[in-house]
Amino acid sequence: MSTTHRKHAAKHISCAVITVSDTRTKETDKSGKKIIDQLTNHEHQVNLYEIIPDEGDQIRRTVEKSIYGENIEAVIVNGGTGISHRDVTIESIEPLFDKQLPGFGELFRHLSFQYDIGTASILSRAICGVCNHCIIFSIPGSTGAVTLAMEKIILPEVGHMVREIHKDLE
Template sequence: MSVEQHKRNLKTLRCMVITVSDTRTEITDKSGKLMIELLEKSGHYVEIKKIIPDEQTSIQNMIDAGCDNSDIDVILINGGTGIAYRDVTIETVKNVLDKELPGFGELFRMLSYQEDIGSAAILSRAIAGVSNHTAIFSTPGSSGAVKLAMEKLILPELSHIVHEIKKDICK
């Protein structure tokens, strides 16, 4: 089956959305809400939505819980990706990945430069990969970054990525 056929045969995926922030609440979490809205518009289902502090243990525990949950195909994380001392999302995600998709971060920065924030894109950190047969995407926490990553990179390939991850796993 070709890549285009995979994209035409989209299946509903079960997702976990994690917002990493020391300040956001259910009311102020615009980026988490945007991720959910875009996923649902694309026919996917959000099983779990959490806001957690920007702490390595919290992030690691939530990723582990998602990867261990057979009801979760994809974990989408926003926030905690900057270069401040407290920003540890990228390092935490990188440590749990079995396989990294380096093109995600590369393309995200290129698109950020071209379409959104110009040279400030050198500060943007994003990562994607696979852990325990679960796709993981981590984006900056701004709504502009989430919208860009979701619309241009994640949603167009999400079903294809999950298919590739799971295609040779014994059921």
């Protein structure tokens, strides 16, 4: 990102963190906690944190609640991005997108291949898009994937992305 873009990037983003899991609780959700810790360490605000089961309707409703009913600029969904029958996060939120950012998933899989899980990165269906002037990230639920996505992509770019989404609305 150029110096000009960095200078104008949003500094304090209002976020929602949604963990999709049939087994995690707020006590055992290491990935959700990691996302929250990294956001707050970078002076972003977490206005919503929920753990929901791998149920398509509930995933969609929770994301919609975040982007339409809360003061949220960025949503980070973790879990449910694999290829098993119960992994329905992508199918649940992708139809909500006004715009999709395919580069996010492409870059995530490249970095995941390079730094984390090698060729198993082809199983990831991580995506990103914009809906209702809000950026939505959907990443795998493993702690390694969350760390990689947050440190290498989301934290460096989320302020720039929010600024770009809102610049024509001002």
